[in-house]
Amino acid sequence: MTMSLSDQASPAPGLLAEASGRFVRHRLGMLGALIIGILILVALFGPTLAPYEPDKMHFMSPFSEPTSEFLLGTDDFGRDILSRIMYGARVSLQVGFISVGIAATVGTGLGMIAGYTRRRAIDEAIMRSMDVLLAFPTILLAIAVIAILGKGVTNAMIAIGVVYTPIFARIARGEVLSVKNEEYVQAARALGATDGAILIRHILPNILPPIIVETSLSLSFAILAEAALSFFGLGTQAPDPSWGLMLSESRKFFNNSIWMGIFPGMAIMLTVMGFNFLGDGLRDALDPRMKNVR
């Protein structure tokens, strides 16, 4: 019987089925998957599902309470809050996925190099740089990056990406250290595989579970960070609908038009809970050893 090295490196199908089974039995994880699934559908089909255009002003109905016409009420310009929340889901998810994508790619790459390299100087240089980034309170580092690049949603994504890079680097390095002397890695090396091929084809698939879990948990923090930056006027700029910006705009009218602030806040909270539940479920399913670690 012959088996290629890449076959040996991938997780066995039995393990995947076992993990899927564990995830399906994880009630909170499934609830998280449901919340995020609905959110992704809303983000994808927002323009079809939303009752109105997000910027359409209903001049006759500013500050409308939730009614059958405006299910979640309207804001000071008479814009439908439900429609703005649905379009805002796009912004939140986009910022979340892109910023965490940046952090996961750069952080995992750096962490893998640090863990795999035989040169201690490279490992030290990478990991001490990550320690330096971890020394900044997260939101302050994001604000500092925006101070450099300027306000706006694209720069907010880069800022959040920079903030979460060290976390992925630490996890990836630790995981690489624990698998780099495994037999399948030594076998690949003995067969003449290059370091790059070993890292990508043999090590990466084996360190993915904790990276996937961290991605889900970081998405929740990224969405909170985007909302905070937009709330302070540093992220998404008006009139684009963003949940943080909607909350910021609602502050002046909170006393009399509470719905303007309640619903966007609930949208953020539900999304963050969704990603946290999903992350917990994935962690328990993919790597039961990590249970209660975070």
Place this chain on the structure above:
Amino acid sequence: MNIRFIIQRLILALFVVLGVTVVVFMIIQLVPGDPARVSLGQQATEENLRARRERLGLDRPLYEQYVSWVSNAIQGDLGKSLITNQPIGPQIMDRLPTTLQLAGLALLIGMAIAFPLGIISALRPGTLIDTVAMFVSQLGVAVPDFWMSILLVLLFSTTLDWLPPSGYTPITENFREWLDHMILPAMTAGFISASIQTRFIRSAMLETLRQNYVTTARAKGLRERVVIIQHSLRNAMITIVTILGLQMTALLSAVVVIEIVFALPGLGSLTLDAVDARDYPLIQATVLVMAVLVTLINLGVDIIYFLIDPRIAQKEY
């Protein structure tokens, strides 16, 4: 061995601070285009631009700028604000106490909620109180801090009229008024902090309650209170102290946000004002001070961690 461990941690902290100074110094260098033009606007005259470049030290070689900036910072000279032309050092010293007081008060509130809740949850896993505690904890992690601030103001200030919605009185002037202004922001940060702490205290306690020494202590006939406090909690403290240390970084991050919402005169609001005004020396100074503060806290936690459990030094070094 003890001193070697502490010296190693000190050297590590020094390296981190050195790295922090490089990152903070680069803030101004990384601004796309000409930082002088960015800070003065497109209408600035060539003469003003030259003066601003000179003022920011941009006309000198990079290493010279860095050495001069760091040596001044070490001596407490953080430069002058581009907007007010006032020295930055005194402004920071003026704002720092508010940030520290808020963080300290929030940590106390967080611990006061998290310790009893975490311990009770661990002692009665799977019961109603455990489920409720874990649900509230999930809620606290997910709630945006700035949103919770607004909701608390709405409840305690607007509706009940118990506390002022914003404003600040220094603790040295009037303690009661200081507390009135600080309690809502501290409750917000404290609740969020408690949510994270509760989960960790619960899992650390669950872990120690399963250990053989706890079974032995119970078998010896010790009272349950002694078993929990002296045997289980004491060992769980190792994990808990680490979490409290990590929490301080997260807490300072929350404090930055909450300060801005409540218009408290701390470092967070100073940073946001500086970003709005593109006052780069002020941005650099506030970010530097906060990062050094976090590094010092982490160093303190490492040392406390070691004092609680000397095995740590043996394990790692």
